[in-house]
Amino acid sequence: MDSHLLKERALAEGAPVIDSEAATFIWRGPQRVFVSGSFQDWSGEPLPLERVAPGLWARTLSLPHDAYVEYALKDAQGRRLKDPLNPLLVDDGIGGRNHFFYMPGSAPTPLGHRARGVPRGRLTRHRVETSEFAIGPSRQVVLYQPPGAGPCPLVVVLDGLDYLKLGSLATVVDNLIHARRIRPVALACVANGGSARTVEYFCSEATRSFLLHKVLPLAHEKLHLVDERRQPGVHGVLGASLGGLMALYLGLRSPEVFGHVLSQSGAFAIPGEGDTNVFPLAQVPPAAPLQVWMDCGVFEQLRDGNQRILPVLTQAGHRAEYWEYNGGHSYASWRDDLWRGMEWLFPPHSLKNSRRTGSR
Numbered sequence: 001m002d003s004h005l006l007k008e009r010a011l012a013e014g015a016p017v018i019d020s021e022a023a024t025f026i027w028r029g030p031q032r033v034f035v036s037g038s039f040q041d042w043s044g045e046p047l048p049l050e051r052v053a054p055g056l057w058a059r060t061l062s063l064p065h066d067a068y069v070e071y072a073l074k075d076a077q078g079r080r081l082k083d084p085l086n087p088l089l090v091d092d093g094i095g096g097r098n099h100f101f102y103m104p105g106s107a108p109t110p111l112g113h114r115a116r117g118v119p120r121g122r123l124t125r126h127r128v129e130t131s132e133f134a135i136g137p138s139r140q141v142v143l144y145q146p147p148g149a150g151p152c153p154l155v156v157v158l159d160g161l162d163y164l165k166l167g168s169l170a171t172v173v174d175n176l177i178h179a180r181r182i183r184p185v186a187l188a189c190v191a192n193g194g195s196a197r198t199v200e201y202f203c204s205e206a207t208r209s210f211l212l213h214k215v216l217p218l219a220h221e222k223l224h225l226v227d228e229r230r231q232p233g234v235h236g237v238l239g240a241s242l243g244g245l246m247a248l249y250l251g252l253r254s255p256e257v258f259g260h261v262l263s264q265s266g267a268f269a270i271p272g273e274g275d276t277n278v279f280p281l282a283q284v285p286p287a288a289p290l291q292v293w294m295d296c297g298v299f300e301q302l303r304d305g306n307q308r309i310l311p312v313l314t315q316a317g318h319r320a321e322y323w324e325y326n327g328g329h330s331y332a333s334w335r336d337d338l339w340r341g342m343e344w345l346f347p348p349h350s351l352k353n354s355r356r357t358g359s360r
Contacts, residue, residue, distance in 0.1 A: 003053035015085035016101060021065050023103065025049060026085055027057040027073065033081060035059060037071030037098070038328025041301050046074050064298070064326035066105035068333055070098040091166055093331055100332065109336040111175045112168040118178045119147035121170060121187075128218055133210035135196040141215055142189040143222050144170055146177055149184035151226045153346065154219050156211055156258070158201065158239035158246055160189025166331035172338055181339070182346045185236070186223045188215050192243075201242040203249045203277055212254060233259020233288055236345060240264040240334050241302070244294070245276060248309075251290045252281045261292040262341040264334045269305030282312045292320040293341035299328040 006024065009017045016023040027033045027049050034046035039061060049057035063069065070090060073081045080096075089097045102108070114120075122145045127138045142160060146152060163169040169187065176182045190211070193200045200207045219225060226234045237258045239247035244266030251261040269275045292313055296306040306322060313320040323340055327333035 003056055006052065006058060007056055010085050015083060018101065018103060020104060021062055022060050023063050024058050024060040028055055030055060032057055034074045035071055036074065037069055038299050038330060039063060039069050041299050041328060043301065063103055065103055067103045067326040068106055068336065070100045070328065070330055072098055090332055093162055093166055109339065111172045111339055112335050114171050115175055118174050121146045121174055123170060124222065126218060128214050130210060133206050133214065134200060135193045140191040141218060143219060144187035145223050146184040146186060149224065151224050152184045152186050153234045153236060154186045154188055154223065154225050155236040155238050156215060157187055157189040158243035159192045161191045162331065164189055167335040167338065172335065176339060176342055180348045182342050183348045185346050186225060188219045190215055198242060201246040207246065208250055208253055212257065228257050232256045236260030236262060238262040241329065242267045245278060248278050248292065251292065252278065255286060255288045255290055259288065259290055260345045261290055262345055263294045265296050265300055265302050265329050266294055266306055267302055268309045271301045279309060279312060282309060283316055285317050290318045291345055292318055293344050295323040295325060295337050295341060297327040297329060297333055298324050
């Protein structure tokens with residue numbers, strides 16, 4: 001593209017300059033800058049922009065037509081720079097902010113915005129004593145009761161406060177229930193352990209005990225739930241990344257409670273570390289098969305582990321599905337794709353025989 005035209009488009013449209021399957025990053029200034037982002041899973045060396053005219057630098061990437069991308073511009077010392085041509089910023093979930101954009105075939109899900117006339121579920125905040133099961137004396141749990149519902153399944157949400165804030169979880173669920181795309185479900189959104197998160201979510205028996213013996217009783221006390229003793233496996237668990245790993249672990253270890261697993265970008269195989277112990281657990285033929293929905297972005301290194309664990313689960317006898325989206329490891333991607341798993345796991349029909357049915 002002609003450098004003058006590129007500059008004019010950037011000033012008029014913002015950056016990056018986007019065509020059908022290409023995005024061109026732009027920088028105006030005397031020094032070269034670099035770009036890194038979700039398109040490379042934030043790994044490897046940042047990519048240098050090339051000088052296309054005096055004081056004008058650019059780099060074009062080929063991207064899927066429906067991709068969602070987060071990125072950062074950096075100087076030669078690796079320091080982040082604000083992109084003056086792109087005001088769009090998103091919380092990265094770890095204390096920073098990334099620039100972002102959608103390619104022409106993609107857009108944020110409308111389910112993340114409250115539609116007019118949609119009743120709100122009731123959110124209440126609680127402190128739960130951790131006893132010996134987790135770091136610190138107590139942990140925050142936010143409970144969600146769907147509007148106007150009878151007894152319903154519970155979904156325990158790992159990294160629950162982040163899912164509420166960054167993943168618009170309550171709004172997405174409100175909209176799905178109102179549109180009758182899913183049956184009513186309650187939520188127990190559990191705060192993570194901060195610096196202890198890796199320990200707590202890396203296939204932890206202590207975390208499993210905390211959820212079963214502390215969070216689940218609270219949910220039964222405060223919410224109108226189906227009794228898992230009468231309908232084993234009725235409840236679900238949702239998590240992303242290490243939370244996605246822990247979600248599958250909870251299902252495999254406690255299928256009588258968590259028969260529905262929704263794992264987003266599950267860290268089943270850690271790059272440079274190898275497979276986690278959910279692989280041998282998943283090989284065991286189950287007495288009560290799970291329903292497992294997994295999704296992962298095509299840009300992610302965790303994609304390989306997700307692809308490989310799918311046949312392990314299905315060959316063992318679990319009902320499992322896997323979906324890939326053109327995006328990376330971010331709450332925006334998980335928010336935009338969450339509806340697929342929720343619809344698959346909790347379709348709007350009677351709970352009767354839901355462990356054996358549950359098709360779209």
